[in-house]
Amino acid sequence: MKKHYHGISVVVAIMAMCISFEMHCFGKRTIFGIRSQGLNAVRELAGWQKCMFKYDQNRNFGALAATVEYDHSFRPQNIADFLFGTQRMNFSGSANPNRMPGDVLADYFGLPTDFSSTVCVNPIISSFIVDFNYFQAFDAKIPGLFFMLHAPIIHTKWNLNFKENSIHSGTNSYPAGYMSATAISAQDLPQSVTQALLGTTRFGDMQDPLRYGKVMGRQERTRVSELQATVGWNYNALWYHAGISFRVGAPTGNSTDAEFLFEDIVGNRHHWDVGLGLSGHVNMWENKEAGHCVALYADARVSHLCMTKQKRSYDLTSNGTGSRYMLLEDVDGPSQNLRINGNIPENQYTRMLSPVINKTTFDSKISIGVQADIVVKLAYQKDGFEFDIGYNFWTNSKEKLHCRDALPANRYALKGDGQLYGFLSTNDTVVIPLNATQHDATIFAGQGSGNSNFQNLNADNQPALAANGAGVNLFQLNSADALALKINQVQVRGSNSAILLHDADINNESGLLPRALSNKFFVYANYMWDNRDDFDPYAGFGVSAEVANTNACNNGACSQWALWFKTGFAY
Numbered sequence: 001m002k003k004h005y006h007g008i009s010v011v012v013a014i015m016a017m018c019i020s021f022e023m024h025c026f027g028k029r030t031i032f033g034i035r036s037q038g039l040n041a042v043r044e045l046a047g048w049q050k051c052m053f054k055y056d057q058n059r060n061f062g063a064l065a066a067t068v069e070y071d072h073s074f075r076p077q078n079i080a081d082f083l084f085g086t087q088r089m090n091f092s093g094s095a096n097p098n099r100m101p102g103d104v105l106a107d108y109f110g111l112p113t114d115f116s117s118t119v120c121v122n123p124i125i126s127s128f129i130v131d132f133n134y135f136q137a138f139d140a141k142i143p144g145l146f147f148m149l150h151a152p153i154i155h156t157k158w159n160l161n162f163k164e165n166s167i168h169s170g171t172n173s174y175p176a177g178y179m180s181a182t183a184i185s186a187q188d189l190p191q192s193v194t195q196a197l198l199g200t201t202r203f204g205d206m207q208d209p210l211r212y213g214k215v216m217g218r219q220e221r222t223r224v225s226e227l228q229a230t231v232g233w234n235y236n237a238l239w240y241h242a243g244i245s246f247r248v249g250a251p252t253g254n255s256t257d258a259e260f261l262f263e264d265i266v267g268n269r270h271h272w273d274v275g276l277g278l279s280g281h282v283n284m285w286e287n288k289e290a291g292h293c294v295a296l297y298a299d300a301r302v303s304h305l306c307m308t309k310q311k312r313s314y315d316l317t318s319n320g321t322g323s324r325y326m327l328l329e330d331v332d333g334p335s336q337n338l339r340i341n342g343n344i345p346e347n348q349y350t351r352m353l354s355p356v357i358n359k360t361t362f363d364s365k366i367s368i369g370v371q372a373d374i375v376v377k378l379a380y381q382k383d384g385f386e387f388d389i390g391y392n393f394w395t396n397s398k399e400k401l402h403c404r405d406a407l408p409a410n411r412y413a414l415k416g417d418g419q420l421y422g423f424l425s426t427n428d429t430v431v432i433p434l435n436a437t438q439h440d441a442t443i444f445a446g447q448g449s450g451n452s453n454f455q456n457l458n459a460d461n462q463p464a465l466a467a468n469g470a471g472v473n474l475f476q477l478n479s480a481d482a483l484a485l486k487i488n489q490v491q492v493r494g495s496n497s498a499i500l501l502h503d504a505d506i507n508n509e510s511g512l513l514p515r516a517l518s519n520k521f522f523v524y525a526n527y528m529w530d531n532r533d534d535f536d537p538y539a540g541f542g543v544s545a546e547v548a549n550t551n552a553c554n555n556g557a558c559s560q561w562a563l564w565f566k567t568g569f570a571y
Contacts, residue, residue, distance in 0.1 A: 026322030028552040036268040038152035038225030041375040051570035053241040062136040065568035069129040078550035079123040092116040109196035110203040112170030122161040150228035158264040159218040175481035177421035180204030181431040208354035212361040224252040225267035239283040249273030258311040275303020293381040305368035312511035313361040322443035324357035327415040340494040341464030349433040362405035371396035392520035399512040413437035417446030422474025439499040456493040463493035516557040518548040539567040
């Protein structure tokens, strides 16, 4: 018997694990961000460091550099897990006979109740970068003093690669009372999740189409990511140097506006970047007669990303991930011509629905405490040729929310799968808005065991019988829909009383990025045509691979590889 029970427990545990896995169809964060395309200590240091750290110069000298780089993300499954918890999601309507516990409820998107489809995502980020750098030393006046200017132009593409398959568009209409006072034909509803997420869908009382978190193919943007200016001082010796600098980055990229779920970002989301830098190198081995040298270089920058205003979308704390895509009822008081359990309720549905995200996307003031970009490389140099191999560590602390707009109190409630209207038992053409709410509904289903007969038995606070102001019972369906659905007309319930949303129900963490951390490995080869009457051109080529354990809980960085070509001249 022990073995028998043990076997059952194993099966139950496996089923629970499967259901738990399927239930993660949205990630813990509503936004995905990357390190600024303009912040790259490797790209900046490689190739021209011999132009910058010169010993025993009694003149002003400098250098110009231009870099062309292509970046491309890899490990798309990690980005998908960050945003959705999976690369594959099932959507199904509340009346679909094959509906599974982990399916996203298609009704929230205005899809027929017998709809079903499978969505797959394969997120890719790529960027084409043209980076200009200018270095000027003032040794003729103050030995070691220098100034740098950095202006990276970015063209970036973000593509969620949102593909929908196995679409069963469905034929069920919404009965009167479910999404509006009248029935809605399946022909008047969207036919796919892809269509529903474009932000153009309206149905019934939901006349406020999706304004944020939309999915609309590839997003592209071209901008200067940030203008960086650096003032510093180097102590230059024959075989080593040590330097310190102060850097300011002016935000010229775009700020987050939350319109799209996978939003194209150039730069650091419009933060001012203020920080310090340390640099140094030492010639570890040198053979002057043969022109050989092996040198170790290091460059470290630590900065603070100042507070800036951004649009951020937020989930609800008690309703889980993806709750921003559920539906809200607009409620108000006092109620009109409605009694619940014989009493006049405080509030009532006002015939307006909207996506949660339209009301939980706020102007938010955000900062990042610390950002660090550290590169170490070993360089082999022979005459004008150089070969580098190195490592770059980048990180920033998690975002800090200073303040945001507030959700109006006592104005909104979650619809779930509840019936919005009741029908007079003596004349079912008379329609009366109810006060049924479902504060524990999730993106996967309505509250509790569902609302299969539209009676609102799963409404909040021990749902009670609904009647009009004169005490005449209200049915859950009109006679035509009851006949079509083969469901008996019974008295509908309302909440006793309704549970409304408050600002404290907003999950602030869902709209903020966690800390980010990545490890980059690179190689670079460069040649400088030296001794050309104070005009020394150079050119080089590099390859890098940046690896990040992308995770919505503790790492918001992105894995990507890069190829770059750098050229310029020293004077």
